[in-house]
Amino acid sequence: MIDVRLQTEPFDAGVELGRLDRLGGGGVASFTGIVRGNDGLVELLLEHHSQMTLAMMQALAREAVERWALLGVTIIHRHGPLHPGEPIVFVATAARHRGAALDACASLIDRLKTQAPFWKRETFVDGRSQWVEARASDDAAAARWLRDER
């Protein structure tokens, strides 16, 4: 099962996990990213490429299914204006054993950060607004999965 969604509306992580639980594997791993309210942030705006973003998310999902022999993977990424405390991204993987589920989940969120075309703009309570800069640590985290042939 591969389920990849790009949407503005919220999602229910519990419902999504339940669908993976029922695939008959021995383990389901997940990551939910939440908008942080640091430094007076009032809005996080996510811009994306209307076709390429979903295609990249689907390609990453297919690659993970193949590499870790997953029974299922769900990736949901929201776009548009989001607010502190709201879920922004969800990755969940189902596999026969925990190692594959955990590694695939960690790899997917690391690679989504560096390989899916999204750009974040922060707006703060005092009206300031800035584009989030990419971090070298994110590139390093994603690169780890290219080196590690487990």
Next chain:
Amino acid sequence: MDILYFAWVRERVGKDREQLDPPKEIKDVRALIAWLAARSAGHASALNDTSALRAAVDQQFVALDASIAGAREVAIFPPVTGG
């Protein structure tokens, strides 16, 4: 050719896309960016520092020395910040 801009590149250029036919001597993304930078002050401020730019040709990420021969779409943007 469709040229697409995202994030602060889009804001500085002042538009999210334009349809242009670059001259034949423009062979790779870096040359295309230099050609585009001459179009307006906004283009120049968005495109002059290529170290801050990334690109995709026909919706595949590429290095700036990648060929644009036959490309239908070239997207120019800052490094991505999703997740």
